[in-house]
Amino acid sequence: MSRTTIKAVSVEPLNIPFPEPFNVATGSMAEARNVLITIKLEDGSVGYGESAPFPPSTGETQETALAAAQGCIQLLEGKDAANWRALSKLILSVFYSQRTVCAAAEMAMLDALTRSYGIPLYVFFGGASSSVETDMSIGMASPEHAYELAKEAIARGMTRIKIKVGGKLEDDIARVEAIHKAGPHVGLTLDANQGYTPAEALMCLDELIGRKIRPLMLEQPVHKYDYEGLRYVTQHTTVPVAADESAANSAEVAHLLAMEAVNVINIKLQKCGIVDALEIAALCRVKHIPLMIGAMADSRLATSASAHFVAGLGGFSYIDLDSPMLMVSDPFTGGYEQKGAIYDLAGIKSGLGIERKP
Numbered sequence: 001m002s003r004t005t006i007k008a009v010s011v012e013p014l015n016i017p018f019p020e021p022f023n024v025a026t027g028s029m030a031e032a033r034n035v036l037i038t039i040k041l042e043d044g045s046v047g048y049g050e051s052a053p054f055p056p057s058t059g060e061t062q063e064t065a066l067a068a069a070q071g072c073i074q075l076l077e078g079k080d081a082a083n084w085r086a087l088s089k090l091i092l093s094v095f096y097s098q099r100t101v102c103a104a105a106e107m108a109m110l111d112a113l114t115r116s117y118g119i120p121l122y123v124f125f126g127g128a129s130s131s132v133e134t135d136m137s138i139g140m141a142s143p144e145h146a147y148e149l150a151k152e153a154i155a156r157g158m159t160r161i162k163i164k165v166g167g168k169l170e171d172d173i174a175r176v177e178a179i180h181k182a183g184p185h186v187g188l189t190l191d192a193n194q195g196y197t198p199a200e201a202l203m204c205l206d207e208l209i210g211r212k213i214r215p216l217m218l219e220q221p222v223h224k225y226d227y228e229g230l231r232y233v234t235q236h237t238t239v240p241v242a243a244d245e246s247a248a249n250s251a252e253v254a255h256l257l258a259m260e261a262v263n264v265i266n267i268k269l270q271k272c273g274i275v276d277a278l279e280i281a282a283l284c285r286v287k288h289i290p291l292m293i294g295a296m297a298d299s300r301l302a303t304s305a306s307a308h309f310v311a312g313l314g315g316f317s318y319i320d321l322d323s324p325m326l327m328v329s330d331p332f333t334g335g336y337e338q339k340g341a342i343y344d345l346a347g348i349k350s351g352l353g354i355e356r357k358p
Contacts, residue, residue: 003043004081004116006109010038011069013062014050016299017328023140024164024193029054032297032327033062035069035101039108041081047112048332048354049104050305052270052296057245060100068098072105081116084109088275099248100296103273107305107352110274115351121305122345125312130346132310134321135160135189140167143178150182157340160187160216162320165204166195173207180213189318191219194245198222198229205237217264217318219292220244231261240264242292242318248272250279257287264318266292269306281313292318300324304335304352307343331357 014034021028035051051069053060072091079087087109092102114121122130136153138146138161146163153161163179165172180188192201201221208215217240222229224245234241242264247253248271256262265284267277284291293310295303303321310316321343324330334353336343347353 001042002080002082003041004045004113005042006039006076006079006081006112007042008040009073009076011066011073012036013066014299014331016297016330018326019328022326024166024191027054027056029297032299034297034299035062035065035104036301037069037072037104037108039076039081039112041112041116043116045112045116045351047108047110047115047351048301048356049106049108049111050299050302051100051104052298052302053100054296057296058100058271060098065098065101068095068101069104071095072101076105076109081109081113084113085275088273092273099273100270103269106274107269107302111305111351111354118350120345120348120350121308121352122312122348125309126314127312128314129311131342131344132307132316132319132321133159133341134319134343135162135341136322136325137162137164137191137320138175138179139164140171141175143174146175147178147182150179150186154183154186156325158186159341160189162189162191164193165190166192169200169204169207172204173211176208176213177211187216188213189217189219190215191244192221194220194223196221198226198232201233202236205239215239217242219264219266220246224248227256227259227261230256231259234260234262240290242266244268244294247280250276250283253280253283257283257289264290264292266294266318268294268296269309270296270298270302274309277309285315290317291315292320294320295323298323299327300330300332300335301352301354304354307336308345308352311345333357
């Protein structure tokens, strides 16, 4: 038995409310209904991992995630966290349809392991940088409310805003115009969350460009399995097109890249887990495909893991890690120091640097 042997694993629900419902093309969330996995090693090091299921995107619920996380306990206890890749493979082989739980288990193992090693997680991943700059998202709100939310985001120091679209075209265009009016100098990305047909996606872009509003990127314009539709949109616009729901794992990403269906890939640790995220990043770098990092309804805990991943690897063109800013409260502290849109990791001594609030 080594000092990094997993001594105990615990699982509990993690519910965090939003100040107002956050609406996207595939659904609405009034609160994050997540799952917390805590791992304790023989040397006393403690690691935290968060599962953030969202049924329209992952096919998971808090109830299924809790059941899968409970099943992980017997797979992990007594094993050496230093063998985290082999343990990740084991968990995935059993709970392959509960990917957010697999991601949470990897997160908790690596947090505990790097705390034991006495190094920050971003250094473990490569230490390319020690900070990241996020955007801030605005849901499918009315133009008037979107304008006010954009003003608030800009006052917080945001230089990029991500806008949820994928509904009625006229409503989407009015929302984007209002946000552009609130901050003409701010970079805008659009996320349709599978809400458009290929023709609608191109109409939206044409209408906006005709109004002299050129988005930096359009994310997941069509249904996740409509690979040909994704390729059609990509081939008929000069605006970069990103895959999100279509890029749930490295096999899907390899298929999309072979098809030349998109020119940006959004990695979400909740979708694919950390091991597969490393594979996706490598695939994209070989093909010179820009990378994005995104999140589900992640608290500061899972957001910190994504920030450490991005800072460690470097080279991400689009960063969308704003979900803790959209929550009423957060049960965690640390992980990073926020300065406007910047998440600064330089002060982290070991692991994620996350602690639970009393």
